[in-house]
Amino acid sequence: xxxxxxLFGLLVRPGFRRQLPSSQRRHQRLGRDDVHxxxxxxxxxxxxxxxxxxxxxxALAKAAERPNVTIRVVPIRAMPRLGRVSAFMILDVAxxxxxxIEMARSGAFLDDEPFTTPYLRRxxxxxxxxxxxxxxxxxxxxxxxxxDV
Numbered sequence: 001x002x003x004x005x006x007l008f009g010l011l012v013r014p015g016f017r018r019q020l021p022s023s024q025r026r027h028q029r030l031g032r033d034d035v036h037x038x039x040x041x042x043x044x045x046x047x048x049x050x051x052x053x054x055x056x057x058x059a060l061a062k063a064a065e066r067p068n069v070t071i072r073v074v075p076i077r078a079m080p081r082l083g084r085v086s087a088f089m090i091l092d093v094a095x096x097x098x099x100x101i102e103m104a105r106s107g108a109f110l111d112d113e114p115f116t117t118p119y120l121r122r123x124x125x126x127x128x129x130x131x132x133x134x135x136x137x138x139x140x141x142x143x144x145x146x147x148d149v
Contacts, residue, residue, distance in 0.1 A: 039068040040126045042079055046143050057144035064137045069145040078129035088119050 018128060045055060055118035064071045099110040099119040110116050 002122075021076050033068060036068045036070070038072070040074055040123065040130050042074045043076045043139070044079075046073065046140060048148050049149060051149050054144055054147050057140050060140050061137060063129050064133065064140070071136050071140070072125050072127070072130035072133055073132045073139050082121070090116075090119060090123055125127050 022046070041060075046060075047053075048056075060071055063069045089100045090104075091098040092101065096111055097116055099116045101108045101119075102109065110119070130136070
């Protein structure tokens with residue numbers, strides 16, 4: 001759900017990082033009306049100054065216009081208080097809540113409450129300090145437009 005150093009897979013443009021066929025299939029699911037996706041993205045993941053970053057920011061701005069996608073930026077100034085955390089995704093599919101943790105070469109799914117609770121708390125805290133969807137879109141566009149590329 002939140003990535004501080006890199007963008008999480010479902011919103012990554014080709015060329016930004018290598019995509020596997022499974023992540024391409026998950027990306028296609030964003031087009032479904034019955035799926036709502038909320039991304040909390042650490043501001044450092046948005047900073048760059050090349051064509052790939054510019055294209056990624058354009059893709060994020062376009063994705064944010066979709067009715068089933070919400071993108072919220074966690075400002076740099078809020079991050080030190082929260083500490084660092086690797087990428088994770090919360091899948092809320094009744095009756096279960098599953099947390100997927102992204103690791104260097106693999107991932108893990110957690111579905112037991114003692115293991116999912118810290119991630120649910122982290123997501124709630126990130127949501128408290130993240131910019132609104134509107135302000136996040138403005139920040140993404142401003143970062144893109146400030147690039148020298």
